[in-house]
Amino acid sequence: MSNNDYILNLLNIKDPNIYILNNIQEKIIKNKKYKLIEAILTYNPSHCPCCGVINESTADIIKWGFRKNCKIKIPKISNQLSLLILHKQRFFCKHCENTFIAETNIVDRNKNISNNTELQINLELMTKQSEKDIAKRLDVSVSKIDRKLNEISSHTVLRHECLPTSMNWDEFKATNDTKGKMAFMIVDNKKGNIFDINDSRKSRDLEKYFRRYSKKQRDKVKLISIDFYSGYIYLAKKLFKKANIVIDRFHIVIQAYNALNMTRVKLCYKSNPNYNKLKTFWKLIVKNENDLSDIKKYDNHFKKEVSQKDIVNYLINSDSTLKSTYECYQGLINSIKDKDFNKFKNIVFHKNNNISDKMNKVIKLYKDNIKYIENSFKYDINNGVIEGKNNLIKCIKRIAFGYRKYDHFVARVFLISGMIKG
Numbered sequence: 001m002s003n004n005d006y007i008l009n010l011l012n013i014k015d016p017n018i019y020i021l022n023n024i025q026e027k028i029i030k031n032k033k034y035k036l037i038e039a040i041l042t043y044n045p046s047h048c049p050c051c052g053v054i055n056e057s058t059a060d061i062i063k064w065g066f067r068k069n070c071k072i073k074i075p076k077i078s079n080q081l082s083l084l085i086l087h088k089q090r091f092f093c094k095h096c097e098n099t100f101i102a103e104t105n106i107v108d109r110n111k112n113i114s115n116n117t118e119l120q121i122n123l124e125l126m127t128k129q130s131e132k133d134i135a136k137r138l139d140v141s142v143s144k145i146d147r148k149l150n151e152i153s154s155h156t157v158l159r160h161e162c163l164p165t166s167m168n169w170d171e172f173k174a175t176n177d178t179k180g181k182m183a184f185m186i187v188d189n190k191k192g193n194i195f196d197i198n199d200s201r202k203s204r205d206l207e208k209y210f211r212r213y214s215k216k217q218r219d220k221v222k223l224i225s226i227d228f229y230s231g232y233i234y235l236a237k238k239l240f241k242k243a244n245i246v247i248d249r250f251h252i253v254i255q256a257y258n259a260l261n262m263t264r265v266k267l268c269y270k271s272n273p274n275y276n277k278l279k280t281f282w283k284l285i286v287k288n289e290n291d292l293s294d295i296k297k298y299d300n301h302f303k304k305e306v307s308q309k310d311i312v313n314y315l316i317n318s319d320s321t322l323k324s325t326y327e328c329y330q331g332l333i334n335s336i337k338d339k340d341f342n343k344f345k346n347i348v349f350h351k352n353n354n355i356s357d358k359m360n361k362v363i364k365l366y367k368d369n370i371k372y373i374e375n376s377f378k379y380d381i382n383n384g385v386i387e388g389k390n391n392l393i394k395c396i397k398r399i400a401f402g403y404r405k406y407d408h409f410v411a412r413v414f415l416i417s418g419m420i421k422g
């Protein structure tokens with residue numbers, strides 16, 4: 001390997017027509033210290049790009065000086081900002097009397113950012129860091145990164161040929177320029193990744209979105225899992241005739257959980273002698289009763305040794321509504337855990353005397369949607385996938401400090417989750 005090849009290799013430059021000159025300098029440009037690497041670009045052109053004549057001898061094309069000092073941003077060398085000062089060979093064609101400049105694959109024509117740096121921007125966009133940080137690190141402007149995201153979002157593969165056969169619908173708060181307040185997300189349950197994101201969850205907009213797929217395509221959808229939002233149920237029934245609608249377990253449980261919690265909060269008024277205990281032990285009340293410990297430990301609130309079971313027993317017996325609501329909640333969550341739909345149905349349709357108003361409302365919600373709840377006992381859907389994607393979106397939003405442009409936001413969600421290549 002020649003010295004030149006060796007340096008090109010180190011710089012990750014794959015154009016053998018570049019010759020590094022032996023004077024690497026350091027220079028301050030706009031208050032930033034750069035390593036300057038000087039090189040020339042030259043070769044024997046095969047033909048003239050202006051008239052197409054084949055270059056056979058110096059009677060056809062000759063070298064005609066250089067276009068000097070093209071400054072090209074290249075990736076950092078040993079963590080120091082670097083510029084390639086490239087002198088490009090100029091050629092003269094004797095046939096058409098035009099001149100032309102040598103070209104290289106390390107940088108696109110009329111650009112001053114090397115393709116290696118461009119590639120690096122893409123790679124960095126795929127990791128969880130802010131665009132400002134990327135710009136600073138790669139020594140390019142924030143608007144450069146912005147343009148890159150424009151480019152990516154204009155050719156993203158967000159539009160798919162067909163819909164997933166099993167999907168989950170969910171919403172999240174996105175950017176300020178989102179049409180509705182909430183954006184809509186479709187997760188492919190089988191692949192476990194985000195299928196698409198739409199900038200509105202309004203029925204009218206979603207209908208338009210889904211109608212881009214033919215009826216035949218839509219009829220292939222077997223399962224749609226959602227929360228209790230009635231708009232989704234209506235839409236799923238209208239557009240996906242062959243699909244089973246499932247209310248996912250997470251959303252079923254969270255309803256009862258919130259109802260029990262609010263029933264407890266209502267008892268937390270200052271004059272209640274159990275005020276402090278009800279506030280302190282809230283976690284034990286919503287915990288599955290089968291997971292409560294029997295081990296007695298000294299407790300400051302009770303001034304004696306008590307177990308978790310003792311504490312919960314004491315608290316629920318202090319109020320008859322809390323007790324009934326608690327028992328109802330425990331029955332519900334355990335029937336879900338045991339996948340026992342009959343038990344769940346019995347609790348919902350059995351007369352629940354004395355439960356709180358909040359829990360009553362939840363029971364009514366369950367009754368109205370019992371068909372879709374039953375499906376969640378029948379079909380196994382991985383709710384973890386959905387939670388994971390929500391966390392990813394939260395994380396990106398935190399890094400980006402609130403995206404202004406929805407398209408950029410989506411492009412990055414897809415880049416980071418590996419859905420598209422930059």
Ligand SMILES: [Zn+2]
Pocket residue numbers: 048049050051052053093094095096097098
């Ligand atoms: Zn020519």
